[in-house]
Amino acid sequence: xxxxxxxxxLVLNNVTKRFGGLVAVDDVSLSIKRGEIFxxxxxxxxxxxxLFNNVTGLFKPTSGHVILNxxxxxxxxxxxVARLGIARTFQNIRLFDYMTCLDNVRVGRHVRMHSKLxxxxxxxxxxxxxxxxxxxxxxxxxxxxGIARQAHQYARNLPYGQQRRLEIARALATEPKLxxxxxxxxxxxxxxxxxxxxxxxxxxxxxxxxxxxxxxxKVVMGISERIVVLDHGEKIAEGPxxxxxxxxxxxxxxxxxxx
Amino acid sequence: xxxxxxxFYVLCGTAIVLLATQAVLDPxxxxxxLDFGIADGAIYALVALGYTMVxxxxxxxxxxxxxxxTLSAVIGxxxxxxxxxxxxxxxxxxxVTLLLVFPVVMLMIGGINVTIERxxxxxxxxxxxxxxxxxxxxxxxxxxxxxxxxHGSAIIHFPDLLPHGPGFQxxxxxxxxxxxxxxxxxxxxxxxxxxAVFINASKLGKAMRxxxxxxxxxxxxxxxxNRTISATFFIGAVLAAAGGIIYGLYFNNLDYHLGFSVGLIxxxxxxxxxxxxxxxAALGGLLIGLVKAxxxxxxxxxxxxxxxxSILIAVLVFRPTGLLGMRVPEK
Numbered sequence: 001x002x003x004x005x006x007x008x009x010l011v012l013n014n015v016t017k018r019f020g021g022l023v024a025v026d027d028v029s030l031s032i033k034r035g036e037i038f039x040x041x042x043x044x045x046x047x048x049x050x051l052f053n054n055v056t057g058l059f060k061p062t063s064g065h066v067i068l069n070x071x072x073x074x075x076x077x078x079x080x081v082a083r084l085g086i087a088r089t090f091q092n093i094r095l096f097d098y099m100t101c102l103d104n105v106r107v108g109r110h111v112r113m114h115s116k117l118x119x120x121x122x123x124x125x126x127x128x129x130x131x132x133x134x135x136x137x138x139x140x141x142x143x144x145x146g147i148a149r150q151a152h153q154y155a156r157n158l159p160y161g162q163q164r165r166l167e168i169a170r171a172l173a174t175e176p177k178l179x180x181x182x183x184x185x186x187x188x189x190x191x192x193x194x195x196x197x198x199x200x201x202x203x204x205x206x207x208x209x210x211x212x213x214x215x216x217x218k219v220v221m222g223i224s225e226r227i228v229v230l231d232h233g234e235k236i237a238e239g240p241x242x243x244x245x246x247x248x249x250x251x252x253x254x255x256x257x258x259x
Numbered sequence: 260x261x262x263x264x265x266x267f268y269v270l271c272g273t274a275i276v277l278l279a280t281q282a283v284l285d286p287x288x289x290x291x292x293l294d295f296g297i298a299d300g301a302i303y304a305l306v307a308l309g310y311t312m313v314x315x316x317x318x319x320x321x322x323x324x325x326x327x328x329t330l331s332a333v334i335g336x337x338x339x340x341x342x343x344x345x346x347x348x349x350x351x352x353x354x355v356t357l358l359l360v361f362p363v364v365m366l367m368i369g370g371i372n373v374t375i376e377r378x379x380x381x382x383x384x385x386x387x388x389x390x391x392x393x394x395x396x397x398x399x400x401x402x403x404x405x406x407x408x409x410h411g412s413a414i415i416h417f418p419d420l421l422p423h424g425p426g427f428q429x430x431x432x433x434x435x436x437x438x439x440x441x442x443x444x445x446x447x448x449x450x451x452x453x454x455a456v457f458i459n460a461s462k463l464g465k466a467m468r469x470x471x472x473x474x475x476x477x478x479x480x481x482x483x484x485n486r487t488i489s490a491t492f493f494i495g496a497v498l499a500a501a502g503g504i505i506y507g508l509y510f511n512n513l514d515y516h517l518g519f520s521v522g523l524i525x526x527x528x529x530x531x532x533x534x535x536x537x538x539x540a541a542l543g544g545l546l547i548g549l550v551k552a553x554x555x556x557x558x559x560x561x562x563x564x565x566x567x568x569s570i571l572i573a574v575l576v577f578r579p580t581g582l583l584g585m586r587v588p589e590k
Contacts, residue, residue, distance in 0.1 A: 056479055057478075058475060058478070058479075077478070077483075078475070078478035078479050079478050079479075079480075079481050079482055079483045079484070081479075082478070082479055082480060082481035083481050087479065087480075088479055090476070094473050094475065094476040095473075095476070096468065096469050096472040096473060096476070096477075097472060098468075098472055099465075099468060099469070099472070103465065106465065107465050107466070107469045107477070107480050107482070108480045108481075110462050110465065110466065110480075110481070110482075111480065111481030111482075113462060170480065173480075174480060174481055
């Protein structure tokens with residue numbers, strides 16, 4: 001993992017996204033170091049999710065570059081980005097509701113499978129072995145996020161908190177080098193938030209760099225090493241939590257200008 | 260249970276009671292009609308599957324699908340024209356020709372359907388829902404037009420290749436069975452089972468289900484949705500092509516306009532079973548085939564279309580999600 005001399009896993013160079021006259025992301029540059037927990041915060045409508053969409057290929061940036069591991073991936077299609085090693089979760093959970101938890105995760109694993117269509121059709125031994133391995137790996141991921149007992153339930157029947165965990169397991173199944181979490185603690189109880197922070201640290205221990213969008217300051221301040229603050233699509237601050245917390249521009253963005 | 264549920268059960272109940280009466284009064288006719296109905300329904304099921312798969316994945320009603328079905332029979336008949344086959348004896352030649360015609364036509368029609376998707380639907384993927392619906396109707400006219408230019412409005416003969424005549428038919432309990440009936444039913448069952456295994460067990464099948472449920476999430480799991488959607492059109496067309504050749508072999512006569520009515524009836528079958536639901540389409544096809552056969556026999560064939568489309572309306576009113584529900588259920 002450290003064979004790459006460049007220790008930035010992801011670099012954004014002047015990324016801008018316009019929708020007609022609206023500038024949703026305005027000339028944002030940032031870099032994420034391999035093996036860190038990096039947070040993106042900002043008021044509602046600041047362009048955080050739009051930035052995620054630009055990185056994961058759902059949107060193509062109007063200008064600027066997205067560089068993953070030194071390779072320019074600007075404008076790649078979402079499935080190519082996934083293959084290159086970025087996975088994500090969604091602000092509003094988007095599981096495959098009518099599949100079991102196990103199948104949700106297996107779909108994620110398929111990116112890394114080798115068998116071809118005809119292997120599956122004729123159930124060749126190699127394909128069987130691979131499918132068995134994929135099932136075992138999927139179970140391991142469900143255990144990792146703590147929902148192995150629900151493996152054969154429909155995703156839609158899971159309680160909210162477990163759905164969020166399943167989404168993380170599904171994202172990890174694509175073997176990402178960089179995991180994007182979009183408000184993973186939204187709607188969580190304080191207890192669940194503590195568990196989530198522990199889970200994020202465990203993910204880091206697997207060698208996955210984590211970039212998260214989060215509103216909950218306790219979570220953000222508690223786990224992230226560096227924070228970038230967006231407001232109206234612009235980057236207004238960057239630095240370690242203590243520094244960002246006291247930055248006057250950040251306070252202004254969140255609380256409004258005092259008189 | 261709501262009022263509409265009652266309405267639905269009352270309608271179904273009445274139909275079953277009426278049919279049961281007939282079954283008791285004249286079992287011979289009843290089972291004879293049942294035999295026709297199942298064979299007919301098997302063909303509708305093959306066509307309905309294509310409607311339902313495409314709807315399930317991109318929520319488009321592919322109006323060209325019925326014409327794709329007809330085109331496969333026309334192409335099949337043209338290919339058979341190159342061989343000297345006999346309609347009177349079933350020898351090795353006929354067997355080998357049939358074995359050849361099925362895969363060749365299925366692949367060709369699959370390719371044509373993928374092309375139609377690429378040309379007429381993909382550019383409109385993010386357009387309002389109505390736009391691809393209109394191009395679908397356009398594609399339907401184009402495919403019909405091609406067949407019209409090719410053969411005119413004349414009846415097209417499809418060689419009667421399956422073994423038939425004395426020796427390949429029998430009476431069992433007074434009911435007349437032919438080899439053709441058995442062939443149609445067995446072929447349909449094999450194809451539908453293959454599809455079910457494929458959708459549930461294969462990687463591409465899972466990708467198709469994932470794409471149907473959440474396209475963006477599927478992309479971000481590394482699924483190439485364009486490829487997956489093409490595959491759906493391909494498989495749908497392959498089934499319709501098999502259905503088209505089976506239709507040709509079974510009925511031996513068709514015209515360029517056949518796809519219009521078969522398509523609408525198969526679409527009704529797909530809605531009946533729950534559009535987007537694969538087992539539902541198979542079941543719906545079978546049931547519509549039976550309804551057609553019973554109506555032809557007990558009510559009169561001039562009423563059949565009225566009855567079939569009344570069912571479409573009744574299902575849309577009383578049970579819009581169809582018999583098995585609109586979504587693809589899991590094991």
